[in-house]
Amino acid sequence: MPDHRLAAATTATRRAKLTLAGTLGACLLLMSAQARQKSRGPSLLERTGFLVLGPIVAGSHEAASAEKSFVGAVGSYFGARNENARLKKRIAGLETQLFVLRAGAEDAAHLRAMLKLAPFLPAVRLAAPLLSIEERGSYRRALIGAGADAGVRPGSPLAVTGGLVGRVTSVSPRFSKAILLTDADCAVGGRFVRTGEQGVVRGEGNELRIDYVSAIAQVVVGDLVETAGIDGIYPRGIPIGRVSRVTRGKALFLAVHIVPSAPLHRLDDVLVLDPSPSVDDARSASE
Amino acid sequence: MKLLRLGLSTLAATVATVLFTSLRLPVLSVVDWFLLAVAYQAASGHFVASTLGGAIGGLVQDVLLHPLKGANAFAKALLGYVLTIVSVRVVFGGALVVGGTLVFASLANDTLVGILGRLLLGTPFHYAWGDFGREVATGLTGGALYGAWRFPWKDEWRRRQRRRLR
Numbered sequence: 272m273p274d275h276r277l278a279a280a281t282t283a284t285r286r287a288k289l290t291l292a293g294t295l296g297a298c299l300l301l302m303s304a305q306a307r308q309k310s311r312g313p314s315l316l317e318r319t320g321f322l323v324l325g326p327i328v329a330g331s332h333e334a335a336s337a338e339k340s341f342v343g344a345v346g347s348y349f350g351a352r353n354e355n356a357r358l359k360k361r362i363a364g365l366e367t368q369l370f371v372l373r374a375g376a377e378d379a380a381h382l383r384a385m386l387k388l389a390p391f392l393p394a395v396r397l398a399a400p401l402l403s404i405e406e407r408g409s410y411r412r413a414l415i416g417a418g419a420d421a422g423v424r425p426g427s428p429l430a431v432t433g434g435l436v437g438r439v440t441s442v443s444p445r446f447s448k449a450i451l452l453t454d455a456d457c458a459v460g461g462r463f464v465r466t467g468e469q470g471v472v473r474g475e476g477n478e479l480r481i482d483y484v485s486a487i488a489q490v491v492v493g494d495l496v497e498t499a500g501i502d503g504i505y506p507r508g509i510p511i512g513r514v515s516r517v518t519r520g521k522a523l524f525l526a527v528h529i530v531p532s533a534p535l536h537r538l539d540d541v542l543v544l545d546p547s548p549s550v551d552d553a554r555s556a557s558e
Numbered sequence: 559m560k561l562l563r564l565g566l567s568t569l570a571a572t573v574a575t576v577l578f579t580s581l582r583l584p585v586l587s588v589v590d591w592f593l594l595a596v597a598y599q600a601a602s603g604h605f606v607a608s609t610l611g612g613a614i615g616g617l618v619q620d621v622l623l624h625p626l627k628g629a630n631a632f633a634k635a636l637l638g639y640v641l642t643i644v645s646v647r648v649v650f651g652g653a654l655v656v657g658g659t660l661v662f663a664s665l666a667n668d669t670l671v672g673i674l675g676r677l678l679l680g681t682p683f684h685y686a687w688g689d690f691g692r693e694v695a696t697g698l699t700g701g702a703l704y705g706a707w708r709f710p711w712k713d714e715w716r717r718r719q720r721r722r723l724r
Contacts, residue, residue, distance in 0.1 A: 287605030287639070294613045294635040301628035302678050320621030324572060328622070331573045335580030403579040405623035406588065407692065408672040409684045412623045414576075440625070449622070455682040456625070476686045537582065 319445040328446065332402050332416060380535060396422050396543045402446070405540075409455035411474060413437070415447040415541065423447045426546040433533030434510035435459070435498060436541050449541075452511070453477060454529055460502035461511050463488075464495040472496065472511055472529065479512055479529040486523050490514060496529055504547055560604060564611045567595035572618055588692040589699045590664055592619045596634050597700060598659060600641035612638030626675055633670035637663050653708070657701025664693035 305314070347354060399417035417423050419442045429436040429449055437451040450457050451508040453474040461472040461481055468488045470481040481496060494514040500507025520526035571591035578586040592615040599611035616634035620627045641663060668689060675681040 283605075287609070290606045291609050291635065291639045294609055295632060298613065298628040298632035298635065302626055302674065305627060305678070314627065316627055320618070324618065327569065327572050328576050331576035332580050335577045339581060343569065398581075403576050403623060405619075407590075408668050408689060409675065409681050410624065410671075412625065414622055450625075455684055456679070476684045477688055539582075549620070551633070554674055 274385075284328050293318075297527045301371050306488060317441065317448075319441055321446050323442075325445050328402060328414070329416070332400065336400075359439055391451060394545050396427065396545055398540045398542055400540050401422070401439060401538045404451070409474075409476065411437075411451035411454040411457075411476070413449045413451055413538075415439070415449055416445075417543065418443050418445045418447050420444045426491070426544050428505050428509070428544045428546070429541045430509055430544060431533050431538065431541055433534060434512065435505065435533065436533050436538065438504060439543070439546075451535060452533070453535060458502070459505055459511065460499040461496045462499040463490060463514075466490070466494075469501065470527070475528075478515065481527045481529060482524065484527050486519070486525055488525060490517050490527055491527060492517060495532075506544065560602070560607045563602070564599065564614065565609060567598050567611065568592075568615045569619055571595040571615055572622070573624070575619075585680075585695045585701065588695050590667065590692070590696045592616060592630070592634060593637070593660065593664055593696055594668055594703065595698050596638045597641055597656075597663065600638055601643050603642060603646050605639060608638035608642045609635050610638075614635070624671070625681075626671075626679055629671045629674045630667070632674065633667045636670070637667055653701040653705035656704040657697040658701035659697075661693050661697030664696040665690075668693065682696050 308378070339553075344403075389521045397417060399415045399421070401413055402416045403414040404413045415429075423439055423442050425439055426440050427439040429438060435452055437449050437454070437457060439447045439449050441448045451474070452472075453476060454461065455474050455476070457474045459472040460469065462469045466489055468484055468490070470484040472479050472481045484490060492514050496507040496511045496514065498507055498509045498511060510532040512531040514527055516528040518526045571594065573591075574591040578589070578591075581587070595615050596608065596612040599608040612634035613631045616631035617628070619630045619634075620682075624630055641659075656698065668685075672681075672683045672685070676683045698707060
């Protein structure tokens with residue numbers, strides 16, 4: 272190889288190595304800055320990113336919605352009769368349930384008024400579409416198509432009719448980021464509905480486990496676990512999941528595994544609930 | 559040209575990520591489109607472009623979904639460099655080899671991101687078979703796209719025209 276070509280190749284290799292070292296160094300600096308940061312609010316990078324990516328993300332979601340509604344319209348044209356019969360049956364079932372639940376709700380409201388208790392469940396703020404989910408390794412995160420402009424606040428619990436989904440971690444004007452129940456960083460105070468035993472529910476990727484349940488607790492497969500309302504984040508009484516496996520754990524505790532009640536792999540829209548007052552207090556104190 | 563390629567591939571990965579997740583398509587919604595964008599950059603054989611492309615794509619992915627900003631950028635910049643070495647030094651076979659390489663790249667990406675999360679945020683590191691399914695989906699899609707990219711569409715079209723004329 273002639274000298275000038277060899278020199279050019281060496282320079283190119285050196286430039287590539289320098290670029291790699293510089294890029295990796297910058298990434299490490301960015302990550303270590305976050306590890307030291309105490310507040311969990313959206314960073315400048317996140318805010319700028321959402322500002323730039325907002326139109327692309329919103330446009331892609333609109334395109335997907337249009338495609339889904341077109342396919343749905345074609346499908347419903349051919350299957351309208353069957354769907355009508357199925358829906359009529361479902362409405363009849365739901366009306367029966369509503370009749371029973373309305374009576375129960377009136378009773379509960381009456382009892383609450385007598386005992387001067389506040390209702391368990393906070394108000395539902397809005398229903399928001401789920402734009403994207405990251406399900407890699409220990410992380411189960413979601414991007415939600417509603418932000419501060421729509422009234423979403425950090426710490427707002429997310430649920431569907433089936434059960435708890437997770438909570439909002441950071442909010443930008445048009446989008447919010449959320450941590451799902453199955454994320455390894457997520458912890459929820461839970462209680463067994465049948466026995467009242469409490470523990471800490473943690474994400475394990477695709478399922479959940481409940482820690483700190485005494486080895487003498489009466490837990491059986493199929494037991495329903497709901498939020499205990501002891502963590503100051505999630506309100507009491509939202510279903511979390513059902514016990515799928517009980518084994519002997521470490522020390523004096525049971526290892527209890529739970530299958531989530533909410534269909535976390537098939538989420539379209541989520542209900543954003545009002546954050547717990549303690550979350551607001553903590554946020555205003557940190558600000 | 560390189561800048562255009564970088565911008566377009568990152569844009570396409572962002573659109574594909576949101577579009578396929580919103581559509582809930584079984585395989586395509588779990589594919590790491592940003593890694594495929596990095597592999598596309600690496601196929602050009604240009605180290606600087608693929609490293610920077612990986613960092614930018616990873617950063618977009620971090621901003622959209624990841625709790626540790628910079629984790630995917632770090633992993634993808636490194637993978638961009640490594641994949642460029644592979645594409646320059648190794649004589650590649652067909653779509654199957656590319657798919658297999660992408661499965662390993664996706665596995666390396668997830669492991670790196672998991673380790674960084676463990677070290678810097680203290681997130682417990684879990685690996686389930688579902689994650690391997692996602693890596694295989696990324697490899698399969700990458701292999702299929704490579705196959706479609708390398709397929710001689712023009713020759714095939716001409717051959718069909720000739721057959722029709724006979």
